[in-house]
Structure formats: structure tokens, C-alpha cells
Amino acid sequence: MNGKILLIEDNEQNRYLATFLLNRRGYAVTEAVDGKAGIDCAAKERFDLVLLDIQLPGMDGYAVAAALRGNPETGDVPIIAVTSYAMVGDREKALASGCNGYIEKPINPETFVSEIERFIAPQQKGTP
Amino acid sequence: MPDSEGNRNSPFVKPVASAVQLIAVAGIYFVTARLSLLLALGTTNATPVWPPSGIALAAYLIWGCRAGPAVFVGAFFANILLLSGVGAAPAYYITASLVTAAGNMLEGMVGVYLIRRFTGSVNSFEKIRDLFKFIFFGCLAATTVSATMGVLSFCSITACWAQMPSMWITWWLGDAVGIIITTPFIVMAKKRMRAKLRGRVQIEALAVFIALALSTTVIFWKSHHLEFLVIPILIWIAFRYGRLEAAAAGFIVSAIAVASVIMGYGPLSDFSFNESLLYLQSFIGVVAVVTLCISVLTYERGKSEELRSAVQKELYDIIEFLPDATFAIDGDKKIIAWNKAIETLTGVSKKDMLGQGDNLYAVPFFGDRRPILIDLLDLPSPEIEAQYKYVKRTGDLLLAESFIPRLRGGQGAHLWGIAAPLFDQEGRRNGAIEVIRDVTEQKHVEQALSESEVLHRTLFETANDAILLMNRDRFIDCNARALSMFGCSRSDIVGSSPSAFSPALQPDGRDSREGSLEMINLALAEGPQFFEWEHCRRDGTAFSAEVSLNSMDLHGQILLQAVVRDVTERKRAEEALRRSEATISSVFRAAPVGIFIMKDRVYKSTNQYWCEKFGYPEDTITNENTRMLYESDEEWARVGRELYSGLQANGIITIETRLRRKDGAFRDVIMTAAPMRQDDLSAGTVAIIHDITERKEAERALYESERKYRELVEHANSIILRWSHEGRITFLNEFGQRFFGYSAEEIIGRHVMGTIVPATDSHGQDLRKLMDSICADPVVFEKNVNENMRRDGERVWIAWTNKIAWDEQGRVSEILSVGTDVTELKRAEEAIRALNAGLEQRVAARTAELAVAKEQAEAADRIKSAFLATMSHELRTPLNSIIGFTGIILQGLAGPLNEEQGKQLGMVRSSAQHLLSLINDVLDISKIEAGQLxxxxxxxxxxxxxxxxxxxxxxxxxxxxxxxxxxxxxxxxxxxxxxxxxxxxxxxxxxxxxxxxxxxxxxxxxxxxxxxxxxxxxxxxxxxxxxxxxxxxxxxxxxxxxxxxxxxxxxxxxxxxxxxxxxxxxxxxxxxxxxxxxxxxxxxxxxxxxxxxxxxxxxxxxx
Missing domain, CATH: 3.30.565.10 (Histidine kinase-like ATPase, C-terminal domain)
Structure with a gap:
């Protein structure tokens, strides 16, 4: 197993797509359908990376990122915003709220995993 | 002390009385002796008590030694009767009787002699000391004479020499006891030394005596040894009643005791004859002596008490009438004396003060109960001392002085007081006395004296003139001014000679020393001298002085007083004044302006210029009335009125008038006058004359010239307007008046606004502002065209040319405006302008419409951009799935594909990517257009x-x-x-x-x-x-x-x-x-x- 990734995404298809791609590359994926569930998961378990949709029902991704960063337990876990938001300032807003990276939807299935791997700390990568 | 009996009897009665007395004495002696022999004990002649001795001594004490023969006679017969019975030869018993009688006689004489010799007093019962002397000399010493002589004679008859010692003792003691119980009683009875007993005490005394007699009788009839029981009763009597009573009591007790012994009863009879005799004698003697002593002691004490109280009363009487206010207090600080003087001083009467304690005596002085000087005797206290100007202590005395404001009806009094302690006879403190003297008057005199001295000293020291005192040739004192004037110290002046502070020679060449001596001699001989003198200071600089030299007699010593006044300054001032006057005088004379001085409208002085101007030689006008220069009486009166009222009101006045020269020509003049003295117009007036004849001429010429120009202006065919910088019209020419429809009277002085200038013109422009602008900066508005208004309200347009007139300070004083009617021209211009304005308005309206349209278009554009942004974003989400899964499948991750499937899926992916690029572009352009990129x-x-x-x-x-x-x-x-x-x-x-x-x-x-x-x-x-x-x-x-x-x-x-x-x-x-x-x-x-x-x-x- 390469590592554990928390995926916070409300769209079932997108959730499936990302999980599929990540599983194929040896990552264990925990899925959360909204921000609150995501924060609960992150509190229970240690993840190597959080993939975070911004447009979530109820609590949006910016708030989720801020909450994760605010908790000392989860404060150092890398967060990558994966979003179809492409308005001006979205990237900046995501980074400002605590995300380490920003990937625009639609994702490119050929490059997606290698893009996110840049954010996983090397020592935490599992041995293949 | 002289015998009071002797003094009372007249010389004729005295011898008779004396004889009777002597016979009585002899008789009494004889009888008593016979009776006493009855007392003899047993068969002997020894009697325990021999009262005749007491009677003899009493007689001597009362009447002196002339009673001696009587005693002798009485004793002789008594003895002869006794001895004749003994059985001896008559020669013997007569001799023995004579010897014994002589002894009896001498006994009393010796006693009296010794008593008088040592007591110096007839009455031995006044003082205890005398009583003791009486007992010693009278009873004990003198009786030895009788005892010796009696016993010798008796034994020589009887030859019983063996009995002699005991007989002598018995005889001696019998005489002694007889005297002690008898003599005091007789003497006291004779001299009425009774206590004054009255009422209940008298009854009590009677009862006590009865008790004494009874108890004594009982005691001496019983053989119990209780004889001492009488002593308390005797002591009681001795203390409580008088000496006589005591003596009587002693006598009674003795008598009962003797009787009991003789009769063989009682406690004293239990012994042998001689012992009984001695016991009895001792008992009686002791009882009598004790009783007597106590009574005399009591009397003496009482007497001294009386004396003391009498002395005290005398003292209080003295205090009462002391001229100084005095009060005294006892040991408990209660007031015991408050004399008349202090009543007068304080106004508080004695009855309110006597017996009062708690410092009440302070109240009249200080208003409250507080410790005062008298209390300082016991209680030294700085606080109390502080109430006084000073407190001095001299031995036991305290002296103080203070000012008490309450006294003298609130005017206050200076008091001087002494407080002294009082002691009783034993030297114990038992009070104090304070003597207060009102020294107010004295103080006032002293104060006046000292004030006067201070005043004189101050006058002397602060005088602005140097004052020096000297005798004929030396200064002896000087004041402070002298020191500063001569620039030296007091020691420099005192002792030096008068010429020491003068230069060697006076300005007139006199020798200073001789001159000063001369002046001193003159002053001594003729009285005060007053002269000028050149002095010099210590440093040698000279100064002029006025000296007044006076001689005076001060307590017989002739002194001189020199008052020196430094007149240097005055001389300098006089010189300055003289110069100043000369200057003023020359100014007056030479000033290039006519000046004159007048008083009551009469010329007093005129200067050179004035004289030349009016053609009068100098001084010829002096004392002439000013009327002569005026044209008429009316003018003269007018000038006079204005002149004096002006001078009174303002102190200075300028009047224009015409004055006549001597040659008759009139000159226009301006006369400016001022009083010589501001506060006194009658002191005269000084005036300056300005000849303004030429100026007047010029004015007239100017007026002519102006008139010509005025006509020109008045008749010009332009509006000519003059107005002040405030906007007030000062001039409008005739043309202008006609044009605007106002007469000159109506328009002059009114503001341009509201008259010829409307508040707003036809276009609504505020003309008030315009006017203000023209007034503020007329240069800018040298030319302007504005709307004006005729009187009937018609609006006209006038083109103005404005010209400014400046005043001396460079401010705008007036604006001269020349105007031309341009109404017609203006109307044409207005028409064109109106046309233009219409056009402009239309353009503006159109522009506004376009702006609105543009605004709407832009708003729509913004909505479109926002819509596109949202749409593109929403479209990306499904594309994520499409592109993602297409990719996954094409990669073969979901399983192998055949060629056809791969081709078709490739098309799907290509289409999806195209769609994505489309969406991205739309997003970009919308961002750009929304200004968000x-x-x-x-x-x-x-x-x-x-x-x-x-x-x-x-x-x-x-x-x-x-x-x-x-x-x-x-x-x-x-x-x-x-x-x-x-x-x-x-x-x-x-x-x-x-x-x-x-x-x-x-x-x-x-x-x-x-x-x-x-x-x-x-x-x-x-x-x-x-x-x-x-x-x-x-x-x-x-x-x-x-x-x-x-x-x-x-x-x-x-x-x-x-x-x-x-x-x-x-x-x-x-x-x-x-x-x-x-x-x-x-x-x-x-x-x-x-x-x-x-x-x-x-x-x-x-x-």
C-alpha cells in the first residue's frame, strides 16, 4: 500500500473516478461525502493526503480546509483542492484557506495521480 | 501687771480697806490654822494638808507683802494656842510660836518673791510656764522655810529631835499641798477666773461636780485602791470648764481624801500613820497639780486661739482697706479675702467670692476659671506665665504684669500683681495672697512718653536734613541723613570739630574755621542763625548747604543743633529752570509763527512774528483789548464764546476768524488757543495765529474751477455716477437723474442696490455680489456691463466705465462710474444667446439619454458575463466524468478494447476536450469582460x-x-x-x-x-x-x-x-x-x- 488518502467529494461519479485512479496506483482511499464527514474521518485516522472538493453541500471546501488546518492533529496533512471552480481568485482563495495544491476539474486521468503524488511527503510513501 | 484692785479704789478708801483686809487675812489664817489642826492625824500635830500656807501665799499674791504681818499674827495665835497645850514653858512655846509664825510669814513672802522674780507676772495661772514656776517656787521651794523653822522650833520645845526628819517632810509636804490646793483656788476666785458657763453647760458642770463629790466619797470610804478613778473626772473638769472649777474640783477631792484618811477610812488609811500621811499628800499633790496644769494649759491654748483669731481679724481688716486690690485664698484655694479695692477693680462683690473655690477668682479677670498668678506659687507652668507680660520670682514672691481687656468697662487695664504664699504659725503653707495694682494710667503715661521719644528719635533719624548736635567745639551726635550727606560713619563725625567737614575756605574767601566759630558764638549769643555754608564730604567733594544753627539748654548743658540741608540739587534745578525759561522765552520771541498770550481778552504778550504780521511795533499792543483787531462786535463776541467754551470743554480750541492789521487790511487766520494752566482758565491763554489768507484765496479759486467742471458733468449726455466704496451714491448727474427717474435729493446717500441696481438681474444673477466685487476690487471691473433698473422698475442695460478715487491711506474712497445705455444692443445679444442655449439643451438631453442607454447596456453585459462564468463552471463538472472515464477506458485500465471501440472513445474524448476548451474560452472572456481577470x-x-x-x-x-x-x-x-x-x-x-x-x-x-x-x-x-x-x-x-x-x-x-x-x-x-x-x-x-x-x-x- 502506497499511502492513505482521504477524498472529500459529494459527486458520486467523481468520487468513483478518483478512487478508481488512486486504488489502481496502490493508494487506500477513504471517501467522505461532505465536509463534516471528512473532518470526522480526518480526526479518527491519520492520512497522508486529503483531496478536497470545494463546492460541497453545507460546509464548503474552504471552511473544511481551514478546520483541518486549525486542528493540531490534522494540521500538517497536505490538502489538495480538486475543484471545478475556476473563477478569478479561486486558486488564491483555496491556497489561502490552507490547501497545499489546486487541481482544476476535469481531471486528466493520465496525469492526475502523478500530480497529487508531488504533495505526499516522501517518507510517508509506502514501499511498492 | 498693776494691781487692778488698787487702781479701782480711791485714795481715801484705800487705807481703811487695807486694814480691813489685813485683819481679815489674819483672822482667816487663824481660823483656818485652827481648823487645819483638826486634821492632824492621831495624836500628832502633823496635818496632811496645811491650807493656811495657801491662804498666806494667796494673800501675798493678791495684796503683796503687806499681808505679811497679818499672816504672822494669825499664825502666831494659832501656834500659841497649839503649843500652849503641849505643856512646855511659856517662854518656849511663845518663842516657838514666834519662830513658827515667822516661818509661816516668810514662807509666803519667799514664795511670792521667787515667783515674781522668775515669772515677772502676778498671775501665775495664765500660762503653764508660770504655773510650773508657781509650783516649784511657791509650793516646793518656799515651803522649806516654814518647814525648817517650824520643825526646829517645835523640836526645840518638845526635844523630839528624832522625829524631826519625818516631821520636816510632813510639814513641808503639808504646806506644799496646802498651797497647791488652796492658793490657786483663792487667787482665781479673787480674780474671777471663772469659766463663763451658761445654760446646759452650767447644769452639766453642776452634775459633774456632784458626781465628782459622790464618787470621791464612795472611793475614799471604801478600801479598794480605786483612788485613781477620780482622775478622769478631774481631767474632764479641767478641760471642759475653767481653771477655777478645776481648782475647786481639786480642792473637793483633796478635802474628801483628807477627811477619809483622818477618819480612818479609804484606801489610804491602810498604812502606818506616816505612810498614810505621805500617800495622802502625794495623792492630793499629784491630783491638784495635774488638774491645775491641764486647766491652765487648756486656758492658755484657748487664750492663744482667741488671740490668734483676734490677730487674724485685724489682718483681714488691714487687707480689707488696703488701697491695692487684694484677695487671699486658703490652703484649699477657697477665697478668704476679697477687699474693697478689688471689688472696685473687678465690680465683683465680696459676698459673691468669699468661700468660693475652683479658681473663681480668675473669672473677673479672664472670664473663666483658670489658673492665674496666685496658682503659679504651687504650680509653675509656662502656660500660665504666657498670660502675663512677664513673671518674676523673688524668693517666695511672684511679680507679674499683664493687660486685661475685660476690665475698666471693656477698655482694658494694665495690672501689676504680686502673689505671695501664706504660712501658719507652724510655718506650713495655708494659703496665698495676691495684690493687684491697676497701673493703666501709669502705663499710658509711660507709653506716651516712650512714643513721644520714639517719635522724636524717628523724626531726628528720618529727617531729610542732616541734624548734628554739638557742644561749643565738637559734634556729639548726628542723624542718619548726616552720615549719608557727609559720606562717613558716625564715629567720623562724633568728636570731630565743625570745621572738619568744610573746605579750608568758604566761597567768599572766609576761613572756614573762623567762620564756623563766629556762627557758633552768634548762635549762642543771639539765638538761631540761618546761613549758607560750603561743606565738604569725607571724600573731599564740596556741596552747598543751608545751615540753621540753634542753641539749646539740655538739662543745664548748653548744646548746639545744626540742621544742614544740601541745596546742590536745588541750585542745579534753579539753574536748569532759569535756562529753560530763557529757552522758552527765546522760542516764544523768535518762533516763525504768531504767538500771543492774553488774559481776559487783553493782550499780555505778543511775539516778534505776530507784531510783524499785524504791523504793530513790539509792546505797543500789550494790555490792549483784543476787540481792536476784530471786524465787528458780533465776531469778537462769537470768537470769545467759542474760545472759552472750547477751552473749558477740550482744553484746546481752534477758531477761524478774520483779524485786522494795523494798516486796516484783513487777514484770514486760524487761531489755536490753549490755557496757560489746565486747571485755571483765568491764568491766561496762549494762542498761535496761522495766517490762512492765501489758502482762502486758493480755495476760492478752486471752488470756481470746480464749479465749471461740475456744469460740464451735469450737462453731459452720459450717466455720471459717483459712489462710495460702501455702495452709497454720492453724486448722480442731471442726465443720470433723468435717466433713472430720481431727483438728486432722492438718490444721493442711498445705496446703489435697490435703487439703480436690482438685487438680481433678469438671468437671476445676484448683482449684490457683483457690487461687492466691484467695491472690493474695482481695478478688475474697470469696465463692466450689467443690468440696471429705472425708478419705474424697467430694466436697462448699461455699459459702465469705473474709475477709482483713492484716499491718503491707499484705500478706495470713491468710485466714479460713467455709464452708457446699451439696452438695445443687449437685447439683440440676448436673442442670439437664447437660441444657442436651446441647442445646447437639446444636445445635453441627448447625451443624457445615451448615457442611460450605455449604462443599461453595460449592466446587461455584466449579467451576461456572470451567467457565462456560472455556466462554464457548471459544465465542467460533468466533463470531469466524461474525460476521466474516457481516459481510463482508453488506457485500458478497465479492460481491453477493440479497435473500433478505441476509435469511437477517442472521438468522445476529443469532443469532450473541445467542449472543455470552449468552456474555458467563454470563462476567460466573461472574466475579462466582468473586469475580474x-x-x-x-x-x-x-x-x-x-x-x-x-x-x-x-x-x-x-x-x-x-x-x-x-x-x-x-x-x-x-x-x-x-x-x-x-x-x-x-x-x-x-x-x-x-x-x-x-x-x-x-x-x-x-x-x-x-x-x-x-x-x-x-x-x-x-x-x-x-x-x-x-x-x-x-x-x-x-x-x-x-x-x-x-x-x-x-x-x-x-x-x-x-x-x-x-x-x-x-x-x-x-x-x-x-x-x-x-x-x-x-x-x-x-x-x-x-x-x-x-x-x-x-x-x-x-x-
Whole structure:
């Protein structure tokens, strides 16, 4: 197993797509359908990376990122915003709220995993 | 002490009385002796008590020794009777009787002699000391004579010599006891030394005596040894009653005791004869002595008490009438004396004070009960002392002085007081006395004296003249002024001679020493001298002085007093005044203006100029009345009235008038006059005359000239207006008056506003402001045209020419305005202006409409952009799935595909990606149009960006078989801009070139250029494609325009690319241009400044 990734995404298809791609590359994926569930998961378990949709029902991704960063337990876990938001300032807003990276939807299935791997700390990568 | 009996009896009665007395004494002696012999004990003649001795001594004490023969006779007969019975020869018993009688007689005489010799007093019962002497000499000493002589004679008869000692003792004691119980009783009874007993005490005394007699009788009839029991009763009597009573008591007890012994009863009879006798004698003697002693002691004490109280009363009487206010207090501080003087001083009467304690005596002085001087005797206290000016202590005495404001009816009194302690006879403190003297008058006199002395001393010391006292040749004192005047110390002056402070010679050449002596002698001989004298100071400088020299007799000593006044200053002032007067006088005389002095309208003095002016030789006008220079009485009176009222009111007055010269010609003059003394007009008036005849002439000429000009102005055919800087009309010529419809009276003095100038003109312009502006800065408004108003309200337009008149201070004083009616001209102008205004209004309205339309269009545009942004965003989400899963399947991750499936899925992916690029473009353009797109300017590697873009398009170009070249200048390094956006622009331009070129080549080149903004990088993309029609060039960079719709199908695109490129280029400060030849190809040029448009931002971010 390469590592554990928390995926916070409300769209079932997108959730499936990302999980599929990540599983194929040896990552264990925990899925959360909204921000609150995501924060609960992150509190229970240690993840190597959080993939975070911004447009979530109820609590949006910016708030989720801020909450994760605010908790000392989860404060150092890398967060990558994966979003179809492409308005001006979205990237900046995501980074400002605590995300380490920003990937625009639609994702490119050929490059997606290698893009996110840049954010996983090397020592935490599992041995293949 | 003289015998009171003797003094009372007359000389004729005395001898008879004496004889009777002597016979009585002899008789009594005889009888008593016979009776006493009855007392003899047993068979003997020894009697325990021999009262006759007491009677004899009493007689001597009362009548002196002349009673001696009587005693002798009485004793002789008594003895002879006794001895004749003894049985001896008559010669013997007669001799013995004579000897015994002589002894009896001598006994009393010796006793009296010794008593008188040692006591110096007849009455031995007044003082205890005398009583003791009486007992010793009278009873004990003198009785030895009788005992000796009696016993010798008796024994010589009886020859019983063996009995002699005991007989002598018995005889001696019997006599002694007889005397002690008898003599005091007789003497006291004779001298009436009874106590004065009255009432109950008398009854009590009687009862006590009865008790004494009874108890004594009982005691001496019983053989119990209780004889001492009588002693308390005797002591009681001795204390309580008088001496006589005591003596009587003693006598009674003795008598009973003797009787009991004789009769053989009682406690004293239990012994042998001689012992009984001695016991009895001792008992009686002791009882009598004790009783007597106590009674005399009591009497003496009582007497001294009486005496003391009498003395005290006398003392209080003395205090009572002491001239000084006096009060005394006892040991408990209760007031025991408060004399008349203190009653007068304080107004508080004795009855209110006597017996009072608690410092009540302080109240009349201080108003409250407090310790005062008298209390300081016991209680030294600084606080109490502080109440006094001083407190002095001299031995036991305290002296003090103070001022008591309450006294003398509130005027206050100076009091001087002495307090002294009082002691009783034993030397114990038992009170104190304070004597107070009102020394107010004395104080006042002293104060007056001292004030007067201080006053004189002060006068002396503070006098502004030097005052020196001297005898004939030496100064003896001087005041402070003398020291400062002579510049020396007191010791320099005192003792020195008068000429020591003068120069050797006086200004008149006299020798100072001789001169001063002469003046002193004159003053001594003739009285006060007053003269001028040259003095010199210690440092040698001389000064003039006035000296007054006076002789005086001070307690018989002739002294001189010199008062020296330094007159240097005065002399200097006099000199200055003289000079000043001379100056003024010459000014007056020579001043080039006519000056005169008058008093009561009479010339007192005129100066040279005045005289020349009016043609009068000097002094000929003096004392002449001023009337002679005036034209008429009326004028003279007018000038007089104005002159004096003006002088009174203002102190200075200027009057214009005409005065006549001596030659008769009149001169116009201005006379300015002022009083010689401000407070006294009668002291005269000084006046200056200005001849203004020439000026008057000039004025008249001026007036003429002005009149001519005035006519010119009045009749001109222009409005001529003069107005003050405040806007008030001061002049309007006749033409103006006619024009505006006002008469001169109506318009002059009124404000231009509201008269000829309306508040607002026909266009609503505020003319008040205009007027204010003209007044504030008339230079600017030298010419102006404005609306005016006639009296009937008609509006007229007038062109004004304004000219300013300045006053001396350079301020605007008046504005002269000349106006011409331009109403007609103005109306024509108005018409044209109205036309123009209509046009302008229409243009403005149209502009406003267009602005609204533009606003609406822009609003719609913004809505459209927002919509597009949301839409593109929403569309991306499903595309994520499509592209994602297509990719996954195509990668074979979901299982193998056959060729057909791969081809079809490839088409799906291609379509999805096209859709995505479409959406991206729409998003970009909407961002741009919503003004949301921002570029991030930074350095970037130009070559890398270009190569990346070319590499991305190379597959497509290769596929179409196009020649695709890239040429980058060697000097290209970094440029400034948003790298991602530059890449986007290049991709677009290169993409278009490849897309629209079917054959030939696409050439991309980059070069550094210099343009107007400085260094720049120019990207150039040239193709040999279809080109652009000239008519399409204008729309080339507008959104949603794709040129040549005919080939749209062939050239996929949104038609947004170039629009986006241009916007991005603009944002980065660059530009994009296109050149094209239809059918031959196009060249797109993208220029980017080396320093970005937002250079500042870049600079900031690089740091």
C-alpha cells in the first residue's frame, strides 16, 4: 500500500473516478461525502493526503480546509483542492484557506495521480 | 501687771480697806490654822494638808507683802494656842510660836518673791510656764522655810529631835499641798477666773461636780485602791470648764481624801500613820497639780486661739482697706479675702467670692476659671506665665504684669500683681495672697512718653536734613541723613570739630574755621542763625548747604543743633529752570509763527512774528483789548464764546476768524488757543495765529474751477455716477437723474442696490455680489456691463466705465462710474444667446439619454458575463466524468478494447476536450469582460515559453505537412509578464496560424525591439493561410466573431481566442496587431514590454 488518502467529494461519479485512479496506483482511499464527514474521518485516522472538493453541500471546501488546518492533529496533512471552480481568485482563495495544491476539474486521468503524488511527503510513501 | 484692785479704789478708801483686809487675812489664817489642826492625824500635830500656807501665799499674791504681818499674827495665835497645850514653858512655846509664825510669814513672802522674780507676772495661772514656776517656787521651794523653822522650833520645845526628819517632810509636804490646793483656788476666785458657763453647760458642770463629790466619797470610804478613778473626772473638769472649777474640783477631792484618811477610812488609811500621811499628800499633790496644769494649759491654748483669731481679724481688716486690690485664698484655694479695692477693680462683690473655690477668682479677670498668678506659687507652668507680660520670682514672691481687656468697662487695664504664699504659725503653707495694682494710667503715661521719644528719635533719624548736635567745639551726635550727606560713619563725625567737614575756605574767601566759630558764638549769643555754608564730604567733594544753627539748654548743658540741608540739587534745578525759561522765552520771541498770550481778552504778550504780521511795533499792543483787531462786535463776541467754551470743554480750541492789521487790511487766520494752566482758565491763554489768507484765496479759486467742471458733468449726455466704496451714491448727474427717474435729493446717500441696481438681474444673477466685487476690487471691473433698473422698475442695460478715487491711506474712497445705455444692443445679444442655449439643451438631453442607454447596456453585459462564468463552471463538472472515464477506458485500465471501440472513445474524448476548451474560452472572456481577470506580472524565460507553445502545436503542423519554424533572437532572455497568459496568447496565435493554414508554412519569431515605452519583446507569427479580408479586419479582435464562417467547420474555435488575446495583451501592457492579405496569409504581432505595464507591482513582488 502506497499511502492513505482521504477524498472529500459529494459527486458520486467523481468520487468513483478518483478512487478508481488512486486504488489502481496502490493508494487506500477513504471517501467522505461532505465536509463534516471528512473532518470526522480526518480526526479518527491519520492520512497522508486529503483531496478536497470545494463546492460541497453545507460546509464548503474552504471552511473544511481551514478546520483541518486549525486542528493540531490534522494540521500538517497536505490538502489538495480538486475543484471545478475556476473563477478569478479561486486558486488564491483555496491556497489561502490552507490547501497545499489546486487541481482544476476535469481531471486528466493520465496525469492526475502523478500530480497529487508531488504533495505526499516522501517518507510517508509506502514501499511498492 | 498693776494691781487692778488698787487702781479701782480711791485714795481715801484705800487705807481703811487695807486694814480691813489685813485683819481679815489674819483672822482667816487663824481660823483656818485652827481648823487645819483638826486634821492632824492621831495624836500628832502633823496635818496632811496645811491650807493656811495657801491662804498666806494667796494673800501675798493678791495684796503683796503687806499681808505679811497679818499672816504672822494669825499664825502666831494659832501656834500659841497649839503649843500652849503641849505643856512646855511659856517662854518656849511663845518663842516657838514666834519662830513658827515667822516661818509661816516668810514662807509666803519667799514664795511670792521667787515667783515674781522668775515669772515677772502676778498671775501665775495664765500660762503653764508660770504655773510650773508657781509650783516649784511657791509650793516646793518656799515651803522649806516654814518647814525648817517650824520643825526646829517645835523640836526645840518638845526635844523630839528624832522625829524631826519625818516631821520636816510632813510639814513641808503639808504646806506644799496646802498651797497647791488652796492658793490657786483663792487667787482665781479673787480674780474671777471663772469659766463663763451658761445654760446646759452650767447644769452639766453642776452634775459633774456632784458626781465628782459622790464618787470621791464612795472611793475614799471604801478600801479598794480605786483612788485613781477620780482622775478622769478631774481631767474632764479641767478641760471642759475653767481653771477655777478645776481648782475647786481639786480642792473637793483633796478635802474628801483628807477627811477619809483622818477618819480612818479609804484606801489610804491602810498604812502606818506616816505612810498614810505621805500617800495622802502625794495623792492630793499629784491630783491638784495635774488638774491645775491641764486647766491652765487648756486656758492658755484657748487664750492663744482667741488671740490668734483676734490677730487674724485685724489682718483681714488691714487687707480689707488696703488701697491695692487684694484677695487671699486658703490652703484649699477657697477665697478668704476679697477687699474693697478689688471689688472696685473687678465690680465683683465680696459676698459673691468669699468661700468660693475652683479658681473663681480668675473669672473677673479672664472670664473663666483658670489658673492665674496666685496658682503659679504651687504650680509653675509656662502656660500660665504666657498670660502675663512677664513673671518674676523673688524668693517666695511672684511679680507679674499683664493687660486685661475685660476690665475698666471693656477698655482694658494694665495690672501689676504680686502673689505671695501664706504660712501658719507652724510655718506650713495655708494659703496665698495676691495684690493687684491697676497701673493703666501709669502705663499710658509711660507709653506716651516712650512714643513721644520714639517719635522724636524717628523724626531726628528720618529727617531729610542732616541734624548734628554739638557742644561749643565738637559734634556729639548726628542723624542718619548726616552720615549719608557727609559720606562717613558716625564715629567720623562724633568728636570731630565743625570745621572738619568744610573746605579750608568758604566761597567768599572766609576761613572756614573762623567762620564756623563766629556762627557758633552768634548762635549762642543771639539765638538761631540761618546761613549758607560750603561743606565738604569725607571724600573731599564740596556741596552747598543751608545751615540753621540753634542753641539749646539740655538739662543745664548748653548744646548746639545744626540742621544742614544740601541745596546742590536745588541750585542745579534753579539753574536748569532759569535756562529753560530763557529757552522758552527765546522760542516764544523768535518762533516763525504768531504767538500771543492774553488774559481776559487783553493782550499780555505778543511775539516778534505776530507784531510783524499785524504791523504793530513790539509792546505797543500789550494790555490792549483784543476787540481792536476784530471786524465787528458780533465776531469778537462769537470768537470769545467759542474760545472759552472750547477751552473749558477740550482744553484746546481752534477758531477761524478774520483779524485786522494795523494798516486796516484783513487777514484770514486760524487761531489755536490753549490755557496757560489746565486747571485755571483765568491764568491766561496762549494762542498761535496761522495766517490762512492765501489758502482762502486758493480755495476760492478752486471752488470756481470746480464749479465749471461740475456744469460740464451735469450737462453731459452720459450717466455720471459717483459712489462710495460702501455702495452709497454720492453724486448722480442731471442726465443720470433723468435717466433713472430720481431727483438728486432722492438718490444721493442711498445705496446703489435697490435703487439703480436690482438685487438680481433678469438671468437671476445676484448683482449684490457683483457690487461687492466691484467695491472690493474695482481695478478688475474697470469696465463692466450689467443690468440696471429705472425708478419705474424697467430694466436697462448699461455699459459702465469705473474709475477709482483713492484716499491718503491707499484705500478706495470713491468710485466714479460713467455709464452708457446699451439696452438695445443687449437685447439683440440676448436673442442670439437664447437660441444657442436651446441647442445646447437639446444636445445635453441627448447625451443624457445615451448615457442611460450605455449604462443599461453595460449592466446587461455584466449579467451576461456572470451567467457565462456560472455556466462554464457548471459544465465542467460533468466533463470531469466524461474525460476521466474516457481516459481510463482508453488506457485500458478497465479492460481491453477493440479497435473500433478505441476509435469511437477517442472521438468522445476529443469532443469532450473541445467542449472543455470552449468552456474555458467563454470563462476567460466573461472574466475579462466582468473586469475580474488579473495578470500576475513576473520575470519569465521568453525562450522557454515560446518553445513550449511551438512544441504543443508542432504535432498538428506536422500532421498538416506545414513547414513550422521558430526563430528566437540571441539577445532574448527574460521578459516581464504573466507567463501563463503569455503562453495562452502564443498558443492561440500559433494555433490559429496552424489551423487556418492548409499549405505552406507557419513561422514564429521573437525579437527585442525598442518602442516608445522603452525595451520590448515582439513575437511574430506569420502564416501562409487564408488570410483576412480587409473588411473583416476591424472585427477581428471582437468576441464571438470568427472570420469566414464558411470554413468554420474546418476550423474549430469559439471565436473568442483573439478577443481574449488582445485583452490579455492589454492587461500586460502589450499589444496585438494583425496584418493580412486575403488568400495570401496573415502576420500577427504580439508585443510585450520588457518592463510590464504594472511595473510597480512587479517591482514590489520581486522584493
Amino acid at each position: 488579473k495578470v500576475h506580472i513576473d520575470h519569465f524565460d521568453v525562450r522557454a515559453v515560446v518553445e513550449k507553445a511551438v512544441a504543443a502545436m508542432r504535432p498538428m503542423a506536422d500532421k498538416k505537412g506545414l513547414a513550422f519554424t521558430l526563430s528566437v533572437g540571441s539577445d532574448i532572455g527574460e521578459a516581464v509578464g504573466d507567463m501563463r497568459r503569455v503562453e495562452q496568447v502564443l498558443l492561440n496565435l500559433v494555433g490559429n496560424a496552424v489551423k487556418f493554414t492548409e499549405s505552406g508554412e507557419v513561422a514564429v519569431s521573437v525579437e527585442a525591439i525598442q518602442n516608445h515605452g522603452g525595451g520590448a519583446v515582439r513575437f511574430r507569427v506569420a502564416d501562409t493561410g487564408i488570410g483576412i479580408r480587409p473588411e473583416d479586419m476591424d472585427d477581428l479582435f471582437l468576441p464571438f466573431r470568427q472570420i469566414d464562417t464558411g470554413i468554420t467547420r474546418k476550423s474549430e474555435g469559439t471565436g473568442l481566442g483573439l478577443a481574449i488575446c488582445r485583452k490579455l495583451a492589454d492587461l500586460m501592457g502589450g499589444e496585438i496587431t494583425a496584418e493580412s492579405e486575403w488568400g495570401r496569409g496573415s502576420v500577427f504581432t504580439f508585443t510585450l514590454p520588457a518592463l510590464g505595464a504594472e511595473g510597480r507591482e512587479w517591482e514590489d513582488s520581486s522584493h
